[in-house]
Amino acid sequence: AQTVTQSQPEMSVQEAETVTLSCTYDTSESDYYLFWYKQPPSRQMILVIRQEAYKQQNATENRFSVNFQKAAKSFSLKISDSQLGDAAMYFCAYRSALMGDSGGSNYKLTFGKGTLLTVNP
Amino acid sequence: DAGVTQSPTHLIKTRGQHVTLRCSPISGHKSVSWYQQVLGQGPQFIFQYYEKEERGRGNFPDRFSARQFPNYSSELNVNALLLGDSALYLCASSLESIGYGGYTFGSGTRLTVV
Numbered sequence: 450a451q452t453v454t455q456s457q458p459e460m461s462v463q464e465a466e467t468v469t470l471s472c473t474y475d476t477s478e479s480d481y482y483l484f485w486y487k488q489p490p491s492r493q494m495i496l497v498i499r500q501e502a503y504k505q506q507n508a509t510e511n512r513f514s515v516n517f518q519k520a521a522k523s524f525s526l527k528i529s530d531s532q533l534g535d536a537a538m539y540f541c542a543y544r545s546a547l548m549g550d551s552g553g554s555n556y557k558l559t560f561g562k563g564t565l566l567t568v569n570p
Numbered sequence: 571d572a573g574v575t576q577s578p579t580h581l582i583k584t585r586g587q588h589v590t591l592r593c594s595p596i597s598g599h600k601s602v603s604w605y606q607q608v609l610g611q612g613p614q615f616i617f618q619y620y621e622k623e624e625r626g627r628g629n630f631p632d633r634f635s636a637r638q639f640p641n642y643s644s645e646l647n648v649n650a651l652l653l654g655d656s657a658l659y660l661c662a663s664s665l666e667s668i669g670y671g672g673y674t675f676g677s678g679t680r681l682t683v684v
Contacts, residue, residue: 453612484672492658493573494613494675540612556603556626558662558673560612 451476451543455561462531463569469516470526470564472541480546483517483524484558489537497539500524502546528566536568572597574663574676582682583651591646591679595663601625602644603673604636607658616659619644620666648681656683 452475462468474483485497500508500517507515512532516525528535542558575594583589595602601620605613615628619638633649642663648655658680662673 486675491677492660492680493677494660494662496672496674499672542612556618556620557615557628558603558605558613559615562610562612 451478451481451545451559453541453543453559453561455541455564457564458562459565459567461567461569462528464531464533466531467527467529468531468566470528470539470541470566472524472526472561474522474524474541474543476522476543476545478545478547482544482546483515484542484544485513485515485524485526486540486542486560487535487537488540488563494540498526531568533568533570536566538563538565540564574661574674576659576661576676576679578679579677580680580682582684585651585653585683587651589648589651589681591648591659591661591681592643593646593661593663593676594643595661596674599663599665599674600642601664601666602638602642603662603664604644604646605660605662606630607660607678609657613660616646651683653683656681 454473481502483500486494487497498510498513512529514527540563541561577592603618604616607613617636618626622638636646638644658678660678662675664673
């Protein structure tokens with residue numbers, strides 16, 4: 450079974466500064482997807498960024514970028530020019546890319562325990 | 571377009587009771603997944619439905635069941651509620667069963683069992 454580990458329960462950053470959130474995962478599969486989701490107090494999980502394992506290029510979405518190290522099974526999120534609105538819980542998630550039915554494991558997201566990000570003005 | 575809508579937003583039930591949670595996916599999305607998020611933890615997968623068929627089931631007891639309707643909305647049912655069922659229940663929809671683009675989540679139903 451796949452596992453996702455976020456080793457930083459809490460992180461803080463000054464507004465306009467850069468912060469990096471860590472995520473490691475364990476899998477025996479070679480093809481998969483990795484996601485970072487943001488969960489503000491409104492509770493809705495919002496997709497921040499997505500990475501396909503077969504792509505060597507790191508994904509970037511505006512101020513958000515990832516450092517994907519497949520061999521090390523590491524998937525960190527970098528937030529540049531942090532804003533007050535970035536304050537939230539951040540979850541790293543894994544999903545298999547395997548097709549077909551294998552007990553439903555293909556379709557689920559496996560989440561880490563999350564990192565609470567505080568942005569200080 | 572409306573996002574994923576869940577109802578009710580909050581619910582208080584007594585141990586042993588039954589609860590039904592509802593989810594309407596984004597218009598055009600045919601897949602609905604359910605997750606349980608206990609306080610301080612990441613969401614845990616419960617079910618996925620696509621085109622009204624169950625496509626995946628997580629490690630939850632048979633007290634948990636779900637179904638998807640012809641309009642792609644979904645219900646999650648939990649029987650014989652336990653205190654440990656208290657959690658935020660999240661619904662996520664995607665256009666296809668695999669969800670290549672990621673899943674769009676609703677704001678959840680906060681269930682408290684007393």
